[in-house]
Amino acid sequence: MTPIELTKENFESVVLQSELPVLVDFWAPWCGYCRRIAPVLDQLAKQYDGKLVVGKVNIDEQPELEERFGVEIIPTLFLFRNGETGEPIVNPGSKAQIEAWAGL
Amino acid sequence: MKIYDVLVIGGGPGGNTAALYAARSGLSVAVLEKLSAGGQMATTSVIDNYPGFPDGVDGFELGQQMEQQAQKYGAETIYGEVTEADLLAEPKVIRSSEGDFAGRTVVLATGAYPRELGLPGEQDLRGRGVAYCATCDGMMFRDKTVVVNGGGNTAVEDALYLSRLCAKVYLVHRRDQLRASAVYRRALDEQGVEILWNSRVTALKREKRLTAVELEDVKTGEKRELPCDGIFVAIGRVPDTGLFTGQLELDSAGYIVADESCRTSVPGVFAVGDVRTKAVRQVITAAADGANAAHFAEEYLLNQL
Structure with a gap:
């Protein structure tokens, strides 16, 4: 699967009610580091298809979600399990670092 | 294998x-x-x-x-x-x-x-006011006051880039002249970047985010605080x-x-x-x-x- 574009309208159903863990990336088109991890998120969505959902929140278009999760820096990644989230990871430096943090 | x-x-x-x-x-x-x-x-x-x-x-x-x-x-x-x-x-x-x-x-x-400043709290303030890449993180400081630390081409390019986004840009450099190409000098003046010569950053002041940097005059040893929302580290x-x-x-x-x-x-x-x-x-x-x-x-x- 490819990453799902998340909005304040679909966040509840796609993320909070998901049976699978959901990796949520807060990003913006002007953010260089966000672009660098974008190919990694595509790979994760494909590699862990059926085990993990990958979603992306464009903070320019979804300021409510940015505010709700207190995102001050991008890229920030959250992992949701059963509607709950733990410590986010900020600007991960490698695919391996994301996998280790998410327990993949 | x-x-x-x-x-x-x-x-x-x-x-x-x-x-x-x-x-x-x-x-x-x-x-x-x-x-x-x-x-x-x-x-x-x-x-x-x-x-x-x-x-x-x-x-x-x-x-x-x-x-x-x-x-x-x-x-x-x-x-x-x-x-x-x-x-x-x-x-x-x-x-x-x-x-x-x-x-x-x-x-x-x-x-x-990028080389780090090596100051206490730097890691923790990363993303909360301390940044290393102006084109990556500059937009987070729209209409804010920022300090760029360094005197090479990267520092000057960062300062020029940020001067188009930020309310005020200071360029803090430990020497009394820039190592950057001459072509940049005039641009800095035109863009209103304020250069603070003979200065080095000696501490990061914070609440939840960065609030100011402490600067030391390398000639006199005198210290002062410069309030700012962000610092871009470009020291190599x-x-x-x-x-x-x-x-x-x-x-x-x-x-x-x-x-x-x-x-x-x-x-x-x-x-x-x-x-x-x-x-x-x-x-x-x-x-x-x-x-x-x-x-x-x-x-x-x-x-x-």
Whole structure:
């Protein structure tokens, strides 16, 4: 699967009610580091298809979600399990670092 | 364990050019990249000094295209983080998060990362006011007051970039003149960047985020606080050679010693791009290294037969 574009309208159903863990990336088109991890998120969505959902929140278009999760820096990644989230990871430096943090 | 003729560590312009040239010579090639193609240039929105692109080229796109071009001729890309390198073994062994790989030759293209200030609280304030890449994080400081620390081309480019976004930009430099190209000086004045000479940053003041920096006048020792929302650190780069220490010759700053042939002190191991000892660290000189390294790797392999 490819990453799902998340909005304040679909966040509840796609993320909070998901049976699978959901990796949520807060990003913006002007953010260089966000672009660098974008190919990694595509790979994760494909590699862990059926085990993990990958979603992306464009903070320019979804300021409510940015505010709700207190995102001050991008890229920030959250992992949701059963509607709950733990410590986010900020600007991960490698695919391996994301996998280790998410327990993949 | 799969053995490649050429195993490249790092997917920036140096690494992917080495892969392109080696693959086109009919050698088996893999590039190990921990994140995505392009290396440092991938966070640069416009590269204006890579020939052939009079209107500039997006660094991220250029990285992707270099990777695709290498792949087109048979180079593999493995998205793994290298954890250990045995460059003295025969063949050379690279361990990574995606498994172990062997190379008859290895091209080290690990690049460099921004030098930190080394001040207390710096790690924790990263993203809360402390930043290292103006084009990456500048937008977070729209209409704010920022400090750029450094006196080289990167610092001046950062200051100019930020001056178009921010309410106020200070350039803090420990000397009384800039190392940056003369062409930038006038631009700084025109953009209203205020230069604070003979000053160094000695502390980061904070609440939840950065609120000010403490500056010391290097001549008088006098200290003062400068309120700001952010500081962009541009005081140079550090070569990413930690994994190779003790295996091949490094200079005192940690760069891998190699001339234009890119041959290191270990036969069959080559260094390209920013990680190599050289005078000019640019996308095009990294790419040039890649071509040279592939040539001398091929020569090395022929002599091994």
